[in-house]
Amino acid sequence: MSADALDTERVRYLYRSPASVLASTFAAFVLAFVSIGVVGRELAVAWMAVQIAISGCRVYVWILSRSRRITVANHRRWALIYEAGLLASAVTWAVPSILLYTTPLPIDTVTLYGACVAALGAGAVFSFAIWWRSFVAYLILVIVPPVSGMLMSDQPAVQTLGVAGLPYFGAVAIWGRVVSRTLAESIALRLENYALASDLGMAREHARELDRTRHDGFASLSHELRTPLNAIIGFGQAIEAELWGPVGNKRYVEYASNIVHAGQHLDILIGQAMDLSRLESGRITLDEEEVPLAELAATCEALIAERASSQGLTLTATVDPDLPLLRCDPSKIRQIIINLLSNAVKFTQSGGRVALSIRRTADGDLDIAVSDTGFGISPEELKRVMEPFVRGDHAQVRASDGLGLGLALSRTLAELHGGSVELTSTVGEGTTAHLYLPKERLGA
Numbered sequence: 343m344s345a346d347a348l349d350t351e352r353v354r355y356l357y358r359s360p361a362s363v364l365a366s367t368f369a370a371f372v373l374a375f376v377s378i379g380v381v382g383r384e385l386a387v388a389w390m391a392v393q394i395a396i397s398g399c400r401v402y403v404w405i406l407s408r409s410r411r412i413t414v415a416n417h418r419r420w421a422l423i424y425e426a427g428l429l430a431s432a433v434t435w436a437v438p439s440i441l442l443y444t445t446p447l448p449i450d451t452v453t454l455y456g457a458c459v460a461a462l463g464a465g466a467v468f469s470f471a472i473w474w475r476s477f478v479a480y481l482i483l484v485i486v487p488p489v490s491g492m493l494m495s496d497q498p499a500v501q502t503l504g505v506a507g508l509p510y511f512g513a514v515a516i517w518g519r520v521v522s523r524t525l526a527e528s529i530a531l532r533l534e535n536y537a538l539a540s541d542l543g544m545a546r547e548h549a550r551e552l553d554r555t556r557h558d559g560f561a562s563l564s565h566e567l568r569t570p571l572n573a574i575i576g577f578g579q580a581i582e583a584e585l586w587g588p589v590g591n592k593r594y595v596e597y598a599s600n601i602v603h604a605g606q607h608l609d610i611l612i613g614q615a616m617d618l619s620r621l622e623s624g625r626i627t628l629d630e631e632e633v634p635l636a637e638l639a640a641t642c643e644a645l646i647a648e649r650a651s652s653q654g655l656t657l658t659a660t661v662d663p664d665l666p667l668l669r670c671d672p673s674k675i676r677q678i679i680i681n682l683l684s685n686a687v688k689f690t691q692s693g694g695r696v697a698l699s700i701r702r703t704a705d706g707d708l709d710i711a712v713s714d715t716g717f718g719i720s721p722e723e724l725k726r727v728m729e730p731f732v733r734g735d736h737a738q739v740r741a742s743d744g745l746g747l748g749l750a751l752s753r754t755l756a757e758l759h760g761g762s763v764e765l766t767s768t769v770g771e772g773t774t775a776h777l778y779l780p781k782e783r784l785g786a
Contacts, residue, residue, distance in 0.1 A: 362469035432483035442491025654692035666785035686714035
């Protein structure tokens with residue numbers, strides 16, 4: 343934060359309101375009116391006219407400051423204009439003190455003059471103490487001449503007012519210094535907050551731009567990978583099926599089958615990474631409809647059944663009867679359930695069991711649970727496996743394929759529906775994954 347920036351805000355503070363000018367003009371009018379019988383109509387009116395002229399110029403400058411912005415480039419000029427008007431007003435207020443040196447004045451007139459001067463000093467604290475040099479000059483011009491004249495008077499009552507004015511002058515000066523520093527610190531803090539907010543905004547926009555660039559680059563890379571990958575899968579399937587005639591050596595047919603499976607697996611991984619990227623960037627929205635839960639469970643069970651059977655696992659699916667329709671994006675809910683079932687099948691030994699169950703919780707929310715009798719997850723790993731690209735430390739997990747995106751993707755898709763995915767597990771006994779969806783998504 344530069345000194346010019348701080349001074350600019352201080353000058354803007356000076357021009358925030360013309361209230362002090364109007365108050366000074368009103369006090370001058372009262373003093374002139376009361377003093378007509380003492381100094382004469384001509385002198386009182388002339389002094390009042392000068393006060394009005396100066397105040398009018400200061401108010402006009404304030405109006406100009408509303409339409410012409412005070413900036414770092416021009417703030418010094420605005421400060422000098424303010425100081426000129428302020429000092430002119432102060433000199434005008436000091437003029438009546440000449441009478442204190444030249445002629446005895448009625449005590450009530452002197453008291454009124456002293457009260458006006460005291461009020462001007464107090465008002466100055468809140469109006470322009472932030473501009474310290476002008477504040478001090480104003481106090482000296484407004485308070486010192488009348489106080490000095492009162493001290494030199496032959497009237498004891500007037501001298502008493504002068505004595506009281508000395509500590510008052512000191513108190514106002516100290517008070518003004520405290521207010522000046524407090525206001526300056528407040529302005530400096532506000533400017534620092536603005537600067538931090540601006541930096542944070544720029545950093546946020548930069549992060550968004552990087553995220554857009556990353557997503558666009560990743561989408562382009564995915565397209566570039568999938569184009570030759572689809573060709574590899576297609577050619578592999580043609581060779582595997584011996585579409586154009588016998589290959590000759592059956593081992594080549596096996597190799598072609600391996601190529602197809604590897605390509606399909608790679609295509610799934612690319613799809614998962616793309617889905618997670620879209621979710622993180624907020625580019626996936628829900629296409630909702632109402633679906634029967636029994637039908638949803640049957641579809642997911644059918645898609646996993648062959649794989650579970652080939653690994654010697656027992657797969658079951660149970661749905662509580664009379665469950666209402668679920669309002670959701672069915673493709674994304676299916677994706678979550680299939681991810682959870684795939685993990686359960688992948689990490690359960692032959693002869694084990696995998697179960698899908700759908701029921702309501704005691705609170706009325708929907709609980710879609712996938713449980714297995716696999717080797718389980720340790721409490722330490724449970725804290726990490728929901729993060730992207732994090733996989734368990736078990737040997738069978740390390741030996742399996744995958745990028746560790748399934749659970750992270752499932753959790754994000756669940757949160758998109760207002761739900762959550764939670765895991766409970768016991769090492770050596772198995773794991774249960776719960777997809778919780780809020781009861782508001784269930785029909786009546």
